[in-house]
Amino acid sequence: MNALRKVLGWALWDWGSSAFNAIILTFVFTVYLTKAVAPDPDSGSASLGIRLTIAGVCVALFAPVTGQRSDAGGRRKLWLGVHTAIVVLSTAALFFVRDEPSYLLLGIVLVTVGSVFSEFAAVNYNAMLVQVSRKDNVGRISGFGWSMGYFGGLIALTIVLFAFVQPEVGLFGVTSEGGLNIRAVALFSAVWFGLFAIPLFLFVPEAPASGERLRHNFFASYVVLAKRLARMWRTERRTLWFLAASAVYRDGLAAIFTFGGVVAAGTFGFSSTEVVIFAIAANLVAGLGALAGGRLDDRVGPKAVIVGSLVALAVLGAALVLLPGKAAFWVCGLALTAFVGPAQSASRTFLTRIVQPEREGEAFGLYATTGRAVSFLGPLAFSGFIGLFGTQRAGMAGIVLVLVAGLAAVLPVRAPKGVQ
Template identity: 80%
Template sequence: MAEKTPSQARADRRGVVSWALWDWGSSAFHAIILTFVFSVYLTKAVAPDPDSGSAALGVGLTIAGVFIALLAPVTGQRGDAGGRRKRWLAVHTGIVVAAMAALFFVRNTPAYLTLGVVLISAASVFAEFAQVNYNALLLRVSTPRTIGKVSGFGWGMGYFGGLVALTVVLFAFVQPKVGLFGVTSQDGLNIRVVALFCALWFGLFALPVLFFVPEPPASAGASRAGFFASYGVLARRVAGMWRSERRTVWFLIASAVYRDGLAAIFTFGGVVAAGTFGFSSSEVVIFAIGANLTAGLGAVFGGRLDDRLGPKTIIAGSLAALVVLGGCLVVLPGKATFWVCGLALAAFVGPAQSASRTFLARIVAPEREGEAFGLYATTGRAVSFLGPLAFSGFLALFGTQRAGMAGIVLVLVAGLLALLPVRAPEGAK
């Protein structure tokens, strides 16, 4: 990573906080719309039955994943060439906000299922595009000495923002018979209003990054190609990376594997807690809150260690700890085991995610951040079947959820082994 001028390298607290607030705001979509509240409403209250609703949502998100894999690198590359990453961040964020607001019109009857699936799927596509441009701004608000701390702070803000937004939503709209502003559950109004709240939440907290974070310069010597011609530019860049930046290619591959294992931990954690360790529904919710808190704290603390020890050390150490803790969950019984090991697992997920972002930011060619993080998104999507396949496959083979957890552990082991040969960024251990 090229050294910055003194003025560029000066830590700007306002810029850092403004950048991290975008993560705080975007968590409303990921935690509330996509995971805990609106997707549940869509599959249980809008769809004719949960199975058909889940199937429809699964198809929609699968199609969205294909669009992300095909388009993310090109959107990032075009942002680099034009020097308009903030403009595209604003456009993509605005589309996500508009899609969430439009979810207000999804009433709790099957006729609105398609509308709900299309809006959520579209929002997930543009949220990923926005994330590409957001990640590319990391180098604008950090220095080589602070990049780990800043990335960890941003990732932690995402976890904490999701918890605050979720708490507000639960107590203001979801749980009360008569919620804030007299909202009730008739026609699904309480959940539809939640969509408006999430749109407002994300829109407001996305504004500071647009005003207080400097726009990165365009790629030196880059010419603006047409959309389809951009794929040719991208192909030549990837070929060039293979010849002269092979470390970047290997890191993208390795991180795609272990990042899918990290995602699987949160995806199937609640399922294992209820099915194997006997957690009630309320206990699962309480555990989820605790897991997000520990993951956020872990991300912040791990980010500080990142600047001292280097991102590879943090990633490898976190993955090794996750393998050991996951192994304990495979063989040890009792709720206490899941509480201790499960919360510890969450504490190591955050640092691994944050350090992955800084690893790539440290090795990417100057002014190619958008393209690199676009490829980061694409490689992640390309192997996003690994975690679910390992869990379901081992469960089918051995008939227990513990075996499914063992499958996820093996994915983490594979990612760790793929990472070890990758040379650490210069100036980091």
């Protein structure tokens, strides 16, 4: 029972954090900022893009050191709590962003702060996987956690759409005057995340300290990190290569969800309503895929799941490039999402299996950094192929190319001893 409470408490954090990712960053609040708060959508989108790029740079620069210091001090849960609280508070503060241009800067700054600290929180959250699992069930638990993120985002988004966004008079009598319905969505997201984060702090114990001396000077930690990377190059080159290889295909995985709706509407003729319905179905399938992939991970090993998923994604993506009609997108598109979750979850377990004990925070900090370092690949391949060939179908081929490149990069990485 104690082990079950730890796993469920840990996974519920992902369920809660999905509200920030799905509602604030992706589907609702950033759309409100660019369409209703900004003077015009183009300038609003440009401002948001610039500041989220700055946020990405901050994550890339600071994530490994924040993870390293959490490991050294045995304060992984403490810092997860601090970073979670900052995300919750910045999300709640979005309630004050009215639909007037004078509030644009406040809204974008708050979204940017939330974005940075949600990434920092994820570093310690991912590292805690080793505290709630054993070697024989780490894949299953990782897949369960990932699926909870999909399911939580799906349910939170559905509540928001039908309780606040679509009705003329929503829950608690909110209307669209002054952007109140969307501002209420921000409060809902903050409460959702805050409530579902609590079980982790109640049921998951703090990690032991790594034993490494914690430097009082934050920036001196970069010297420690540089020495650590040099040592990893000599003795743990597999880990470094996996971090680089996974960064490539993880960006391809992200691009599938980022541009899926755009392709559905532009190439396959989906209406706005059909895109939303497909998004709901896609999150459901992705969550089920993550659950199934986690069980397979424990049986055949994370590398086999990663390679198999990437092969399937490349084949299905190529089929979408060639096949016409909505039916083809429904079938191949949903099949694509079924393999995204397993690839993401197995990547987390692969790193967990090969990293040195009590170095997980640092490793997942590097995981975040390498991901940020190549986060331009998917968007560049998509837009670049459209520019070269003049069609969205060519853009899909660009994403497939990124996935194939990641597959080629991960194939030489030796699997952890004792697993495939």
